[in-house]
Amino acid sequence: xxxxxxxxxxxxxxxxxxxxxxxxxxxxxxxxxxxxxxxxxxxxxxxxxxxxxxxxxxxxxxxxxxxxxxxxxxxxxxxxxxxxxxxxxxxxxxxxxxxxxxxxxxxxxxxxxxxxxxxxxxxxxxxxxxxxxxxxxxxxxxxxxxxxxxxxxxxxxxxxxxxxxxxxxxxxxxxxxxxxxxxxxxxxxxxxxxxxxxxxxxxxxxxxxxxxxxxxxxxxxxxxxxxxxxxxxxxxxxxxxxxxxxxxxxxxxxxxxxxxxxxxxxxxxxx
Amino acid sequence: xxxxxxxxxxxxxxxxxxxxxxxxxxxxxxxxxxxxxxxxxxxxxxxxxxxxxxxxxxxxxxxxxxxxxxxxxxxxxxxxxxxxxxxxxxxxxxxxxxxxxxxxxxxxxxxxxxxxxxxxxxxxxxxxxxxxxxxxxxxxxxxxxxxxxxxxxxxxxxxxxxxxxxxxxxxxxxxxxxxxxxxxxxxxxxxxxxxxxxxxxxxxxxxxxxxxxxxxxxxxxxxxxxxxxxxxxxxxxxxxxxxx
Amino acid sequence: xxxxxxxxxxxxxxxxxxxxxxxxxxxxxxxxxxxxxxxxxxxxxxxxxxxxxxxxxxxxxxxxxxxxxxxxxxxxxxxxxxxxxxxxxxxxxxxxxxxxxxxxxxxxxxxxxxxxxxxxxxxxxxxxxxxxxxxxxxxxxxxxxxxxxxxxxxxxxxxxxxxxxxxxxxxxxxxxxxxxxxxxxxxxxxxxxxxxxxxxxxxxxxxxxxxxxxxxxxxxxxxxxxxx
Numbered sequence: 001x002x003x004x005x006x007x008x009x010x011x012x013x014x015x016x017x018x019x020x021x022x023x024x025x026x027x028x029x030x031x032x033x034x035x036x037x038x039x040x041x042x043x044x045x046x047x048x049x050x051x052x053x054x055x056x057x058x059x060x061x062x063x064x065x066x067x068x069x070x071x072x073x074x075x076x077x078x079x080x081x082x083x084x085x086x087x088x089x090x091x092x093x094x095x096x097x098x099x100x101x102x103x104x105x106x107x108x109x110x111x112x113x114x115x116x117x118x119x120x121x122x123x124x125x126x127x128x129x130x131x132x133x134x135x136x137x138x139x140x141x142x143x144x145x146x147x148x149x150x151x152x153x154x155x156x157x158x159x160x161x162x163x164x165x166x167x168x169x170x171x172x173x174x175x176x177x178x179x180x181x182x183x184x185x186x187x188x189x190x191x192x193x194x195x196x197x198x199x200x201x202x203x204x205x206x207x208x209x210x211x212x213x214x215x216x217x218x219x220x221x222x223x224x225x226x227x228x229x230x231x232x233x234x235x236x237x238x239x240x241x242x243x244x245x246x247x248x249x250x251x252x253x254x255x256x257x258x259x260x261x262x263x264x265x266x267x268x269x270x271x
Numbered sequence: 272x273x274x275x276x277x278x279x280x281x282x283x284x285x286x287x288x289x290x291x292x293x294x295x296x297x298x299x300x301x302x303x304x305x306x307x308x309x310x311x312x313x314x315x316x317x318x319x320x321x322x323x324x325x326x327x328x329x330x331x332x333x334x335x336x337x338x339x340x341x342x343x344x345x346x347x348x349x350x351x352x353x354x355x356x357x358x359x360x361x362x363x364x365x366x367x368x369x370x371x372x373x374x375x376x377x378x379x380x381x382x383x384x385x386x387x388x389x390x391x392x393x394x395x396x397x398x399x400x401x402x403x404x405x406x407x408x409x410x411x412x413x414x415x416x417x418x419x420x421x422x423x424x425x426x427x428x429x430x431x432x433x434x435x436x437x438x439x440x441x442x443x444x445x446x447x448x449x450x451x452x453x454x455x456x457x458x459x460x461x462x463x464x465x466x467x468x469x470x471x472x473x474x475x476x477x478x479x480x481x482x483x484x485x486x487x488x489x490x491x492x493x494x495x496x497x498x499x500x501x502x503x504x505x506x507x508x509x510x511x512x513x514x515x
Numbered sequence: 516x517x518x519x520x521x522x523x524x525x526x527x528x529x530x531x532x533x534x535x536x537x538x539x540x541x542x543x544x545x546x547x548x549x550x551x552x553x554x555x556x557x558x559x560x561x562x563x564x565x566x567x568x569x570x571x572x573x574x575x576x577x578x579x580x581x582x583x584x585x586x587x588x589x590x591x592x593x594x595x596x597x598x599x600x601x602x603x604x605x606x607x608x609x610x611x612x613x614x615x616x617x618x619x620x621x622x623x624x625x626x627x628x629x630x631x632x633x634x635x636x637x638x639x640x641x642x643x644x645x646x647x648x649x650x651x652x653x654x655x656x657x658x659x660x661x662x663x664x665x666x667x668x669x670x671x672x673x674x675x676x677x678x679x680x681x682x683x684x685x686x687x688x689x690x691x692x693x694x695x696x697x698x699x700x701x702x703x704x705x706x707x708x709x710x711x712x713x714x715x716x717x718x719x720x721x722x723x724x725x726x727x728x729x730x731x732x733x734x735x736x737x738x739x740x741x742x743x
Contacts, residue, residue, distance in 0.1 A: 069647050103653060111651040117644035121666040130662060131652035183652060342728045343720035346688035346699055351720065354703075354712035433580060440582035444691055451585045451692075464593040472581050472589065479580035505639075507632035508675045512738070515678035515731040 018081040020045045020187060020219045021066065027074030028061055028243075035061050036243040039075070045186075046217035050230040050251070053240030054266060059223045063189045066221070067111045068102060079105050079187065107135065110185030114192040116172040118164035118179070124151070125160035128179045136183070143182070150178040154208045170201030174208050181212065188212070190222040202226070209233065227271055231255055239263045285466040289457050293467070296453030297474055299367070303439040303449065304478065307374030308432055314379025315428070319386025320412065333383070340380035341514070346441055349373040353445050366445045378435045382428060384513035389424035390416060422497055425490035426504040427513065432486055433479045434514075450474060523714040526705045530698050530718055537697040538687045541619055546680040548623035553630025553676075557638060557668075558660060560631070579628040584692040586621045591693045611696060618690045626683045633675035637668035674738035681727050681734070698722065 021043040028036040035058045043049050051059040064070045065077060068085060076094070077084040084105055089095045118127050128150065129143035138146075151157050154174040156167075164172055173193055180188060190209070194202045206229050212218065213233040224230055230237060230251060237254040239247040239262070247260040255271075258264045286293075321333035340348065352369040356362065393416050401411035442449035448456075454471040458464045491501040556575060560568050578586075595601050595617055604610040641664060649659040688699035702719045706712035 067647075067651050069650055103655070106650075107653045109651075111647075113644060113648065113651075115642075115644050117642075117648035119645065119648070119663050119667075121663070121670070131654055134658050134662070135653045135655070179652070189651075338728060339724070342685075342724040342731075344685040344688055344699070344723045346691070347716060347720045347723060350699065350703065350712065351716045354706060355716055358711075359713070437580070437582040440584040440689075443584050451582060451588070454585070455588055458588075458592060468585065468589045468593050471585060472577075475581045475585065476577060483580075505632075505636050507629065507636055511629070511633065511675045511678035511682065512735070515681035515727070515734055 018045075019043060019078075020047070020080060021221070022078040022081075023062070023075070024078070025075035026065065026072065026077060028058070028065060028070065029073045034243065036065075039243060039245070041238065041245060041248075043219060043221065046219055047236065048213060048220040048222070048234045050222045050224060050234040050237045051240060052224075052227075052230070052237060052266070057240040058243040059240050060191055063111065063191050063221055063223060066187070067109060067189055068106055079108060107183065108186040109189065110180035110183050110187070111189040111191065112173070112176050112180050112193045114195050116164075116169070116176045116196075118172055118176055120163070120165055122164075123161050124156070124164055124167070124175050127164060127175060128182050131179075132182050147178070147182055150181055151175075153211070154178050155204065168201060169197045170204050173197065173201075173205045177205070177208055177212070185218060187219045187221070190220060190224065192223050192225070194224065194226055225270060227255060227267075239266070241266075281463050282466045285463045286470070289462055289467065292448075292453050292457060293450070293470060293474075296448055296450040296471065297478075299442060299447060299449040300436075300439050300451075300475075301478065302367070303370055303374060303442060304432075304436045304482065306371050307378065307439065308435055308482075310371065310375025311378035311382055311431070311435060312428070314375055315382025315386050318379065318383035319390065322383065322387045323390050324408075337380045337383050340376050341384075345373060345377045345438060346444065348377055349441050349445065366442075366447045370439070370442050370445065370447060373441070374435055374438055378431055378438065381434075381513045382431055385424050385427035385431065385509065386420070388427070388509055388513070389420040392423050393419045418493075419497060422490065422493035422499070425486060425493060426506040427509050429483055429486040429490065430506050430510040431513070432482050436479045436482055437475065519709075519711060519714060522705070522709050522711055523718060526702065526715050527718060529705060530701055530715065530722065533696055533701040534698040534722055537615060537690075537695060538684075541615060541622060541687055541690065541695075541697070542680065542684045545619045545622035545626065546683060548619065549626040549630050549679070549683070550676055552623060552627035554634055554665070554669075556627060556631035557634035558665075560635070561638070562656075575628045575631060578624055583621060583625055583686060583689045586625065587618060587689065587692045590617050590621050614693050614695050615690075618693065618695050622683055622686070626679055629679050629682075630672075630676055633672040633679065634668055636675070637670075637672035638664060640671050641667050674734045677730070677734040677737065681730055684727055685723060 019042040023039055023041050026036055026039040027034070039058075039062075051062060053059055061070060065072055066079075066084070072085050074094075076086055076088065082105055083097060085102055086094050086096050118124075119130070122130065125144065125147050128147035129138075129140065132138040132143040132146065133140055148157065148160065151160055154177060156171055156174055156178075159167065159171065159175075164175060167175065177193075193209070194205055197205065206226060209229070210233060213220065220234075222230065222234065234251050236248060237251045238245050239254070239258075239260065241262050247254070247258065247263050249259075254263070255267065258267055318333045318337055321329045322337075324330060349370060352373055353364070353366065356369075357364055397415060397419065398411075401415050404411075406415070439449060440451040443452045443455065446452070450471040454467040457467040494501050556571065559571055563571065591601065591614060595613075601610065601613055604613065645663055645667065646659070649663050654663070687697055690697045691700045691703075694700070699719050702715035703712075706715040
């Protein structure tokens with residue numbers, strides 16, 4: 001694939017200096033089951049962070065909390081210094097934001113799912129322009145031409161009028177990436193985006209993501225089992241176990257010289 | 272606050288003056304529901320099982336009967352029984368029996384679709400293993416298939432039973448004094464409309480709920496016997512399919 | 516007793532007229548209305564605050580669990596008649612029109628409760644990923660329903676909605692309760708005048724069968740086809 005110009009979709013807002021994402025004392029419980037407890041970390045603007053760890057270690061939950069797909073049980077998440085779902089009130093009490101306030105900040109975040117989750121009742125191009133038209137208020141023509149160039153960039157320029165269900169898994173996932181990028185997100189969350197794909201289709205999807213990584217400064221949080229890909233695109237890797245970060249470092253250091261015993265075992269099992 | 276709970280005097284006097292007639296109407300409605308339901312159940316099981324035999328003729332006969340009674344409207348069937356069959360067959364006029372037969376045939380045909388659906392829904396492996404054990408047909412249905420299908424068919428039969436209870440109001444059209452016609456008669460005789468209609472409205476609701484709760488209990492027990500946790504099944508789709 | 520073709524010949528046009536002018540009109544209009552109402556109920560049950568949604572569910576269960584003939588009587592004689600709308604008519608035709616309207620409303624309400632259940636099934640069959648994708652794209656709740664959920668739920672519910680419409684069709688003779696001149700009541704009249712019911716009731720049954728059976732078959736095929 002030629003290297004496309006994705007730079008015009010790069011996000012620029014926010015004051016430099018404030019981290020893009022802050023998790024502060026984050027807690028998530030499902031019933032009695034505590035998934036995250038007292039979790040804190042920061043992600044800088046433009047930084048690409050890969051979350052690794054055994055299943056059930058809370059990686060996906062972190063992405064879902066950021067996307068407001070799960071409700072925060074405790075603590076705070078900040079995006080560009082602004083609270084996402086809960087804020088500390090003046091009296092120090094933790095209060096939930098109103099849905100409208102949440103919606104405003106959520107717009108800066110996009111997500112690509114393991115199961116693509118394209119809307120089967122819309123064509124490929126309709127999938128992509130749906131949110132730009134109805135959330136960002138773009139005109140249909142404007143959204144369409146942007147969607148077309150995105151489709152070109154993910155190598156599906158001629159499939160716009162087709163039904164998503166007629167595409168292969170890899171093609172569907174590339175459409176899903178284009179759909180997320182059409183919202184010009186500052187933060188892109190990638191939740192095991194190649195796990196549901198046949199092995200021969202993984203390459204194309206990762207290729208598209210590499211291009212996005214190389215040509216934009218979108219902040220990315222990735223959960224993936226593709227360690228080579230993680231090594232190539234991410235600035236930092238965080239190893240999770242039972243809801244805690246047990247080790248974090250640059251990818252080269254993490255993969256070639258893991259410090260923690262759990263990390264060593266995990267990497268041995270997966271590589 | 273007290274006046275909120277006071278029943279208007281008119282309602283009390285209406286009830287006092289007419290409760291015996293209303294009770295008589297309720298009795299007819301309950302009779303039609305119970306006997307109509309029982310007949311419908313027997314017909315449903317017979318037709319449903321016939322649809323699953325290996326005799327093509329039996330399957331076809333069952334199919335024709337079912338499609339005929341599903342397709343021709345309960346009221347038309349009732350009128351045929353009431354106005355045509357006494358002349359053709361020379362039996363007298365027995366409105367209660369006719370209503371009961373019409374309900375049984377019509378809802379029996381609907382029910383047979385539910386029974387057939389449940390028998391079909393028993394996993395294929397279960398049918399195959401009965402063949403592997405060389406069981407005779409009756410044994411395999413009675414011992415293996417039926418207990419599993421029974422739990423599956425009860426939710427659908429439950430919905431149909433509620434519809435049958437409502438269907439008993441066809442009594443109105445042939446001069447049977449069921450709950451609907453009694454309240455309509457009382458209204459025509461000058462009783463307070465909202466009260467007499469309202470009373471039978473509530474009685475129908477309670478009756479439908481009672482039948483539904485009763486069948487639900489049987490369903491839970493059937494599920495337990497299969498070692499399943501009691502679950503609420505969505506029957507709407509299957510019921511709509513059986514009715515059409 | 517024997518079959519009299521002349522009665523059948525005379526009855527058929529009258530019955531067909533009543534079928535197309537009343538039975539079919541009531542079925543079609545009430546089906547469309549109940550499909551719309553059912554959708555509103557289904558969305559309302561999910562989106563309204565808990566207490567309100569419980570009230571709606573209770574009202575729907577009252578409507579669903581009581582007989583249509585009784586509901587027709589209540590609507591016509593206890594609710595509408597006291598307003599004078601039924602009696603202040605200039606002609607019998609107008610009076611009957613108004614009864615038909617009452618009939619349509621009652622049928623639409625009763626079947627909307629069943630169709631609401633069909634939609635609910637359709638909505639629940641939509642995978643949670645669809646809701647999540649809508650959230651991830653920041654689609655407003657309203658737009659999510661309109662563009663994502665309803666079209667998919669509609670598709671899933673369609674065969675079931677069609678089946679309820681067929682069931683309603685076969686219930687239209689209940690309109691006899693409020694003396695609406697639909698097909699079966701016409702049949703009854705003709706039968707009474709000729710002292711012979713076999714012809715008219717056979718015709719009535721056949722018309723129901725001929726109209727409902729192919730539609731039912733269509734719905735059964737649709738059921739297998741309409742899956743994403």
